[in-house]
Amino acid sequence: MPRVHLDAAVIPAELSRLDAALALSVEQLTAIKETLGESEQAEILEAHAMMLADPGMKDAIVALIRDETLNAEWAVRRVFREFGDKLAGAEELLASRRADFDEVCDRIVHNLMGERPSVLAELPPENSILVAHDLPTADAAVLLSAGRVIGLICDFGSKTSHTAILARALEVPCVVGAGTCSESVQPGQLIAMDGSTGEIWLNPDVVEQKRVEDVRERRKTRDRELLEEKDLPATTKDGRKVGLYANIEFPAEVPSVLAHGGEGIGLYRTEFLYLNREQLPTEEEHYKAYAEILTKMGDKPVVIRTLDLGGDKLPIGHRSHEQNPALGLRAIRLTLKHPALFRTQLRALWRASVHGNLRILLPMIAAVSELREAKQLITQARRELVHEGHTLPERIPLGIMLETPAAALSADRLGRECDFFSIGTNDLIQYAMATDRGNRDVAYLYRPLHLGVLRLIETAVEGAGVNGIEISMCGEMAGDPLYALVLLGLGLDTLSMNPADIPRVKRVLRGSGLRDARELLQAAMSFSSTDEIEKFVMNEMGKRFPELRTAPLLEAGL
Ligand code: PEP
Numbered sequence: 001m002p003r004v005h006l007d008a009a010v011i012p013a014e015l016s017r018l019d020a021a022l023a024l025s026v027e028q029l030t031a032i033k034e035t036l037g038e039s040e041q042a043e044i045l046e047a048h049a050m051m052l053a054d055p056g057m058k059d060a061i062v063a064l065i066r067d068e069t070l071n072a073e074w075a076v077r078r079v080f081r082e083f084g085d086k087l088a089g090a091e092e093l094l095a096s097r098r099a100d101f102d103e104v105c106d107r108i109v110h111n112l113m114g115e116r117p118s119v120l121a122e123l124p125p126e127n128s129i130l131v132a133h134d135l136p137t138a139d140a141a142v143l144l145s146a147g148r149v150i151g152l153i154c155d156f157g158s159k160t161s162h163t164a165i166l167a168r169a170l171e172v173p174c175v176v177g178a179g180t181c182s183e184s185v186q187p188g189q190l191i192a193m194d195g196s197t198g199e200i201w202l203n204p205d206v207v208e209q210k211r212v213e214d215v216r217e218r219r220k221t222r223d224r225e226l227l228e229e230k231d232l233p234a235t236t237k238d239g240r241k242v243g244l245y246a247n248i249e250f251p252a253e254v255p256s257v258l259a260h261g262g263e264g265i266g267l268y269r270t271e272f273l274y275l276n277r278e279q280l281p282t283e284e285e286h287y288k289a290y291a292e293i294l295t296k297m298g299d300k301p302v303v304i305r306t307l308d309l310g311g312d313k314l315p316i317g318h319r320s321h322e323q324n325p326a327l328g329l330r331a332i333r334l335t336l337k338h339p340a341l342f343r344t345q346l347r348a349l350w351r352a353s354v355h356g357n358l359r360i361l362l363p364m365i366a367a368v369s370e371l372r373e374a375k376q377l378i379t380q381a382r383r384e385l386v387h388e389g390h391t392l393p394e395r396i397p398l399g400i401m402l403e404t405p406a407a408a409l410s411a412d413r414l415g416r417e418c419d420f421f422s423i424g425t426n427d428l429i430q431y432a433m434a435t436d437r438g439n440r441d442v443a444y445l446y447r448p449l450h451l452g453v454l455r456l457i458e459t460a461v462e463g464a465g466v467n468g469i470e471i472s473m474c475g476e477m478a479g480d481p482l483y484a485l486v487l488l489g490l491g492l493d494t495l496s497m498n499p500a501d502i503p504r505v506k507r508v509l510r511g512s513g514l515r516d517a518r519e520l521l522q523a524a525m526s527f528s529s530t531d532e533i534e535k536f537v538m539n540e541m542g543k544r545f546p547e548l549r550t551a552p553l554l555e556a557g558l
């Protein structure tokens with residue numbers, strides 16, 4: 001939710017907007033309560049109504065809008081957060097109580113946006129850098145797609161949070177986990193930033209501006225040179241070919257995939273069809289998006305992942321009220337619980353399959369039973385369509401994401417019942433390390449080169465091998481050239497990444513040998529601590545590829 005400073009002239013209108021949203025929230029709660037009779041749920045709603053009626057809270061919100069000229073959405077969020085924090089300090093705040101706070105806050109903000117989605121409707125000016133405290137992925141999808149934002153800075157988040165992934169997909173430089181940056185920046189202030197190193201300059205002087213410009217020009221030249229190899233295969237000096245595929249969030253990214261030399265699409269995150277809207281997409285909308293991608297990709301493989309909603313990917317205005325959303329009803333779990341939601345997507349996938357080389361990927365499979373249940377629903381969707389007169393292929397290759405340690409460790413069995421694997425390291429690392437992928441306080445543990453993570457990948461590759469099926473990696477780890485040799489050594493068949501990362505990874509693979517990569521991996525895995533493994537890998541990569549030295553991880557490791 002971006003923070004916006006308002007013009008003094010619109011403050012009275014903003015206050016009326018707040019009043020209207022509060023009144024509407026009370027009305028909604030009363031209407032729902034009436035349908036519930038006497039129940040525990042009704043008591044909870046009564047508590048919500050009391051929060052809404054709290055004069056202290058409203059006064060604090062009004063003060064922020066009037067005295068600090070802040071937009072109502074931001075003011076509501078900040079006051080609710082402060083009240084919640086105070087309560088947490090004064091007493092043992094039960095998780096459920098905090099969830100109530102969040103729910104009331106969401107309701108007001110949702111009503112504010114429903115009435116006039118001020119922040120989202122007023123698109124930022126051309127060439128702006130958007131600075132936000134926390135920007136939900138759904139809001140980012142709206143704000144960044146408009147093409148006016150040339151940089152994004154968020155106090156919260158991490159490299160693998162979906163807002164950051166989305167920014168990279170749209171080629172918007174992005175710094176996440178920027179502390180309290182949003183509180184120090186004023187609208188209209190000049191900012192320079194470097195999305196690769198995470199540096200931010202407030203009011204840069206001419207020397208700094210020149211430096212940033214120079215770096216940008218140098219990188220552009222390097223990228224242009226790398227693109228000259230776009231049609232060459234990623235084959236190592238000793239003949240091992242690794243497939244380089246692209247991850248996409250929107251059909252509009254297909255030209256970028258082809259321009260960067262993507263040999264196929266290794267991951268289309270279909271949940272983005274759900275994010276920047278309130279209504280569910282229809283079967284026709286799914287079908288159109290899939291058919292467009294498949295047609296444009298010709299006979300190149302296109303892996304479409306069934307929806308992975310939940311966690312940090314929720315439609316606009318929604319927030320999970322589960323105590324542990326990352327461990328809750330997300331991805332395949334959500335679709336198996338709501339088969340009608342799944343059916344819409346599966347029907348569209350079958351119908352679109354005639355347009356190209358489609359493969360279906362199921363997210364976050366943790367148990368064989370989930371895979372079997374999903375397969376039944378896939379078969380059922382085909383049966384229905386054939387009954388309706390559609391001519392369809394007998395089968396579509398079906399793969400699963402390996403994103404939980406349990407799945408990676410039982411890959412030999414899962415592989416008996418599917419056609420390919422794709423390792424989702426963004427989640428695999430989060431679950432292996434018990435570390436929220438978007439939480440910067442525990443980010444020190446979120447390390448792709450942790451021995452435990454490497455062993456999980458190694459086991460997953462073995463599981464694919466015994467079943468003779470292909471194994472890919474589509475997490476952010478796959479797109480970082482500094483990890484390319486490690487991944488080559490581990491034996492991944494294909495790597496799927498943000499299209500713009502393909503040329504740099506290709507350059508490293510083409511300049512490497514499989515035997516060297518295996519030796520490097522073995523040596524790396526002989527160390528005990530992640531620091532030692534990282535330092536070793538970065539040093540070795542620096543020796544072989546000095547041009548990678550601009551990467552922050554490498555600088556830190558040397
Ligand atoms: C992953 O977890 O690595 C992955 C590719 O899926 P997502 O980032 O969408 O969770």
Ligand code: MG
Nearest residue numbers: 403424426427
């Ligand atoms: Mg994932």
